[in-house]
Amino acid sequence: MNDELMDEVTRGARALVVYPQMRGPRGQMADLDVDARLEEAKGLALAIGLEVVEAMAIVIREPRAATLFGEGQIQNISVACTLHEAELIIVDGSLTAIQQRNLEEKLKRKVIDRTGLILEIFGERAATAEGRLQVELAHLDYQAGRLVRSWTHLERQRGGFGFLGGPGETQIEADRRLIRDRMAKIRRELEQVRRTRGLHRDRREKAPWPIVALVGYTNAGKSTLFNRLTGAEVMAEDLLFATLDPTMRAVRLPGLEKAILSDTVGFISDLPTQLVAAFRATLEEVTAADVIVHVRDMANPDTEAQKRQVLDILADLGVMEPKIDERALRRKEQDDRVIGWGRDDEEEEGPAPLIPIIEVWNKWDLLAPEQIEALREAMSHRDGETIIPVSALTGEGCDDMLAVVSRTLTLGSKVYSFVIPAADGQRLAFLHARGEVVAEEDAGEGEEGPLLRIQARLSERELGRFTSL
Structure with missing residues (x-):
């Protein structure tokens, strides 16, 4: 671990998690599921081998500049530390340097905030x-x-x-x-990496295979789905941020020779601004995708809030038009909690995707029959959205997902006629791999030798790539 933050704490140390629940300007509570937030914080701690002995939420009415918490609340934290023999305190929020130092002096224990904890995980992984x-x-x-x-x-x-x-x-x-x-x-050095990545992306855009990017909240099951579809052995554990570096593998799609499937780093709420900037080069892989597969953990009660976080980050990357109605989304989350899994009778206008997005509702195998019934009902009201229920663990629904991805890649395609030299292997391979060849016949002789007349069905994006070859 990072010596500056954790110089006296080792793996297996006993940690107390404290979530500062902020009241809004009018006294209302923050629009978050407290239990889900505590579970996520515990998962972050477990991801670097800490033993969480207790997790508690503390309502903050007026944040203290010096300590964030009030004196009575600090005393309660101290008692909890003594009772559970905690060596480390994790504040699941942002602390200033002064607040962190003052809390350590008062509590006589190491204190780290959410940003420091996530940085520790990234440093290990x-x-x-x-x-x-x-x-x-x-x-x-x-x-x-x-x-x-x-x-x-x-x-x-x-x-x-x-x-x-x-x-x-x-x-x-x-x-x-x-x-x-x-x-x-x-x-x-990172700028050089970005330039190299840009060259690789340009090369992939000219290559005869579409790119499908898996995105989603951390621990949504992206890597498990990636392994299921490609036969790879990417680290896939029930841990937050199990995947940090992008991985690409070939996958076969119905009606297409193959595609490139990309597994990306998981998103998370309140991602440290330092990491958003630092990992932009990694996340830029998503912007080169032909189709985005948004993997959601439907067994998580906070799945709608997680979806909002993912859409926000995609909007930051320029993948979505930033048209999210925050108030409408918060109202929808509240309705979902009241009735279990939600109803979409009055669907509000959300962000408009610039790249086609398919929602994969994962972890179907963990849901109770009544939850599945409610979700299927919710799906019937999601006009204009493409949703596929799957279980990455059992493979249920994966074939349906690949079929939908294939149809999405060829959506809006038209038949074009081309005359190509028979020796032009690159362009011929592109048409066969990225399009549907309808007819192929001899077209006489040209300056470069025998010619072929090919009729192929291509999307507008693939036609643009073909003409640039």
């Missing part, structure tokens, strides 16, 4: 050189504002240089300068 660079950049960005936590030695001054009078550079200024220099170096 990043497998590629690019992933490690992104994690280091995010860590440095997070630590740059928290050097105050190192207390006294950072206030010492170094002597002045040459004939310049006055105080020298303080240790904290020197440390910040070193961090800035290192961050600048990492950003240059």
